[in-house]
Amino acid sequence: MSENYTIPIGPLHPALHEPITLKLEVSGEEIVGVDIFCSQVHRGIEWIGMNRNNAIQSIYLAERVCGICNISHPFCMVDAVEKVTNIEVPERAQYIRTIIAELERIHSHLLWAGVAAHEIGFDTVFHYTWALRESVMDLVEYLTGNRVTKAIFMIGGVRRDISEEGAKKIKEGMRFYLENFHKIEEIYLHDPTIRMRTRDVGILTKKDALKLCAVGPVARASGVPKDVRQDYPYAAYADYGLKAITPDMYNGEVHGDVFDRIIVRLLEVKQSVDIINWALDNMPSGSILAEKNLVKLKIMLKKAEGEGVGRVEAPRGEDIHYVRLKAGEEPFLSWKIRAPTYNNVLPWIPMLLGGQIADVPIVAASTDPCMSCLNRVTVVDTNKKKEFEITKEYMHEQSIKKTRRLMRNGQ
């Protein structure tokens, strides 16, 4: 059959519960063209920071950029502001920031692993992974008082200390993950069906990853050792000396496919556990905040002038904030937020080209996109001017059928 169809997917998306639109041109089952549109959730956060809020209020606004990376954004923003104002952050605060950021990475990677299992129809694995994730959520709640928006950052340090008892609890939690790690490894990396659905699917070559400036686990799975914690160390990572994880460390080969992205993320969970244990053992004592008097801090910020760039490795990759302050003005003169998915959307195009519709959910999910889920798909037959709708359920069913088909035929 020679005629091509255009399939718009979204604004609600197959992978995650956030909106983005994909227009796929398909010839039969094969994807031959991809176009991407965002904009459904642009909330003008930068604009509010530039016109309404003062810098301290903007920390909590930055936290609401994303529900999952709600540490990375305020981390980046306060880092940029501290560079402008030359505020020295106490060493203890740098270590606490690192611990909280790594707890976020564990929760985010486990959340992603669960979603990926769900996309290929393994709901038992999905529930099992998310049950494991609860333990880190409890730790986060214990340390900060909240499961999601943690409100722990302040310009010049953090707002809550980690007590001795707290450190003991975190260590217990980390032991729990080390003990359970082999189970997750067994499920995700040794199960033949997961391997069949993900091996050599959604390939991103090293060259494409470099050209399209992919970041985070997506780039690392393609063999590009980019990790801000290693390349451009900040906070306690400067002492730790981290090495970026690439899939060849696990099995000696790089495919750049969905399976490699699973490997990288799972190994990073283990790495995060190591970092947290190390940080707790080496934690310096001292104050946690450079300037406790908020009024003084506010006056200092109002007088400050200059520009700063904050860069943090979020669970999904490099997060960067550019901040510019003008003396005498409370809101930022300029604020640019660049979340990791911004750079990881373009790599979808080479990943999806040549693939099948049933692979769209897992390929899209494999980049761990931080925006969006599909509720409906409209298939438009451009030649016959006919439209019909595919529901999310139908698409999900197709994905499950493919898994079952492979299970029957592949063994």
Place this chain on the structure above:
Amino acid sequence: MNVSDIVGEIEKNFKAEIKVVEREYGKKKVKQSTIFVRIERGNFRKFVEFLFTLQQYPHFSVISATDLGGEVELVYHFSVGYGDFNGEKMVSLGVTLPKSDLRIESITDLIPGALISEREIHEMVGVEFIGLKDTRHFFLPENWPEGKYPWRRDETFPDEMLNKLYETWREVDKNE
């Protein structure tokens, strides 16, 4: 590749205003460096090509824009030297464009990953990128009025739409 080498190379090849910002982290006081470079528009493209001599594929993060009143300043955030511990240096390249002539060359042919960022600055600030083929909206809706730029601080800012975005949506999407 250290900071002074990069700064030396830049000074040798370009007439530029250079500012190096360093900051120390951790107990070991490891230094992290950012090189802020301000150049003229005429040298912009040449400078991006120069970055390719430092690293085969320089990493591009994003373009940020600041409205300075009579002109708009774009800052391109690049980094070179990934792969080693503390090996990466950021190069933030600033170019000032007068509001009467908001045009700059596109870099999407050199760095395809800059596409979304250029489309964003095009729709939010109204900068025309010479050579950018895809100028459709990316973050703003397709029916956004022409000549309105949300990140500008002048008469092109869409005042009348503040707090009324809900209404504009209602008017257009009658069939929904």
